[in-house]
Structures are given as structure tokens and as C-alpha cells.
Amino acid sequence: MPTQRLAEIPADALALIETRTGPVIKYETIGGGLNSEIAARVHAEHTTVFVKGLRSDHPRVWTQKREADINPYVRDIAPALLWRVESAGWDLIAFEDVEGHHADYTPGSPDLPLVADALARLASLTAPGIVVREMPDRMKDHTDTPELFAGTTLLHSDWFPTNVLITGERAVLVDWAWVSRGAAWIDPALWVVWLIKHGHTPGQAERQAARVPVWNTAPKDSVDAFAKATVRLWEEITQDDPEPWTLDMLAAARQWQAHRQEGIG
Missing domain, CATH: 3.90.1200.10 (Aminoglycoside phosphotransferase (APH), C-terminal lobe)
Known part of the structure; x- marks a missing residue:
């Protein structure tokens, strides 16, 4: 079944993102997709990243590890994985932002x-x-x-x-x-x-x-x-x-x- 996409990044997840990006200036959630609760383009002072996330108890949270594990093998045709954070009940992964x-x-x-x-x-x-x-x-x-x-x-x-x-x-x-x-x-x-x-x-x-x-x-x-x-x-x-x-x-x-x-x- 499709996963419900959140229209806003929850405060606890946003705080985790900021441990890697610094203070977030703004973000845009992405409506498409079926697998993630969080999918957003996040803008900080010195970086823009694309973040995907699921709660740690979500039945499909295994997909986060799968994407992180496979990324080194597919960087010729996929955005590079920048970081992964597992804390405070969330599993978050960030990729280089790709305009297209x-x-x-x-x-x-x-x-x-x-x-x-x-x-x-x-x-x-x-x-x-x-x-x-x-x-x-x-x-x-x-x-x-x-x-x-x-x-x-x-x-x-x-x-x-x-x-x-x-x-x-x-x-x-x-x-x-x-x-x-x-x-x-x-x-x-x-x-x-x-x-x-x-x-x-x-x-x-x-x-x-x-x-x-x-x-x-x-x-x-x-x-x-x-x-x-x-x-x-x-x-x-x-x-x-x-x-x-x-x-x-x-x-x-x-x-x-x-x-x-x-x-x-």
C-alpha cells in the first residue's frame, strides 16, 4: 500500500536534518511517490539537499537502508547519497539535489x-x-x-x-x-x-x-x-x-x- 506523504516535515525530523545541514531556511515537500513519509527539497545557508524519511517503526523502513546500501554502485545514473541519520524515531537519508x-x-x-x-x-x-x-x-x-x-x-x-x-x-x-x-x-x-x-x-x-x-x-x-x-x-x-x-x-x-x-x- 502507498505510504501517506506528510505535507510538513515534523519538528523532531527537521531538528535531525539541521544537525547535518545547519539551520534550515526553507523546504518544499514533494507530493509524488509512494514509499516515503518525508520527501522534501531542503534549503540551508550553504547547501540544498533532497531528504527522504520514514519513522523507525514504519513497516517499509527497510527501504531506507536498501537505498543507502545500493547508492555507491549506481552513482553513474543516480544522485549521490550524502548522509543518513537514524535517531529520535526517524530514519532519514539525504541525496544531492538534482534539478530536472x-x-x-x-x-x-x-x-x-x-x-x-x-x-x-x-x-x-x-x-x-x-x-x-x-x-x-x-x-x-x-x-x-x-x-x-x-x-x-x-x-x-x-x-x-x-x-x-x-x-x-x-x-x-x-x-x-x-x-x-x-x-x-x-x-x-x-x-x-x-x-x-x-x-x-x-x-x-x-x-x-x-x-x-x-x-x-x-x-x-x-x-x-x-x-x-x-x-x-x-x-x-x-x-x-x-x-x-x-x-x-x-x-x-x-x-x-x-x-x-x-x-x-
Whole structure:
């Protein structure tokens, strides 16, 4: 379930932030996102940082450690982690502030090749010293062949457009809470569904994915199985959380599976 985003930083959390930044002049909370109670751009006299936070007893607080642990491996395509504070009932992490806009996934968007470039760079990353969830384990309840999704590549796996910032001529990936490990073609496959949701036909979406070299080497049977598993995943999500955007994602996943079944993919 989505985490309730706070419109104001609580006083005790703000005091913790100031132990690292000095007195805070102002801050702007960010409305988008599903995982954090606090998400804000914080301005102090000599620095501006982006802070994410959860209460220490929040059931999803493990995502804070996950993001902190993975950051050294993904700094080529993600904002650098600056500090982490665990105190007074809060777990707070701060990243370098990145100015940019959320990626536009609609057909013809100039952001699409920049996102594809980020996907290509991500496909070369591994993090052998970090324990993250394996994609076969994540998908095992939605497929009879989870072994087809195994691999050693680091996967972001959450291609919600608010997690992709376009800054200058590059895409920067944020919110690594659901980072996983698996076959390198899986992130482009996940992106395909988001592209369909934003107006692409399945064929158009796969042609965008083809900008990412690993997509073009993906075994057809494995991608077909993943498309089917993705439908089952979104069916489960919409049973528990039937919001308009999740229903749109289910519809997009079904369009993609139908396209794969036609043998065009």
C-alpha cells in the first residue's frame, strides 16, 4: 500500500536534518511517490539537499537502508547519497539535489532516448556485495518458470515516471527501494508496460525498448513468460489497490501480453 506523504516535515525530523545541514531556511515537500513519509527539497545557508524519511517503526523502513546500501554502485545514473541519520524515531537519508523534470513517456517525447540511454547504462551494473531480492523470487507467485528471469544484473524495477528525472541531456534514476537482481532485459521489459500505459502501442513500446542493446538479445520465450507474469502481478495489485493508475497498468500489461501471443514481439 502507498505510504501517506506528510505535507510538513515534523519538528523532531527537521531538528535531525539541521544537525547535518545547519539551520534550515526553507523546504518544499514533494507530493509524488509512494514509499516515503518525508520527501522534501531542503534549503540551508550553504547547501540544498533532497531528504527522504520514514519513522523507525514504519513497516517499509527497510527501504531506507536498501537505498543507502545500493547508492555507491549506481552513482553513474543516480544522485549521490550524502548522509543518513537514524535517531529520535526517524530514519532519514539525504541525496544531492538534482534539478530536472519527471520523464515524459508519451509518444514522440524527447525524453525517451535519454531514458533508453539510462537503461543501457544500468544494464551493465552489478552489485555483488549487496543482498537484494532476486527477480525469480519476486515473480515466483505469478509464473511457473521464474528461473527464466534469473541473472546478475542490477535492476531498478520501478519505472514510475516520477522516478526518472531529466536533467540536461541525461536521465537520472531515483527511488531505488525496489532494486532487485535478475536478467538484464527485465528493466526494458518493465518500461515497455509503462510506455503502453502512456499511449504507445505495444509495437511502438518495444521499438523504444530496442534502443537498449540487452533488449535485442532477450530470449523470446523468456520475455513472453515475463509478459504473462506481469499481467498476473497487476491483477493481484488491482485486487488490493484498484486505483485508476493501477487499473491502467493492468490494461497495458494485458495489451502487451496479447501482442506477445500474436508472435510479433
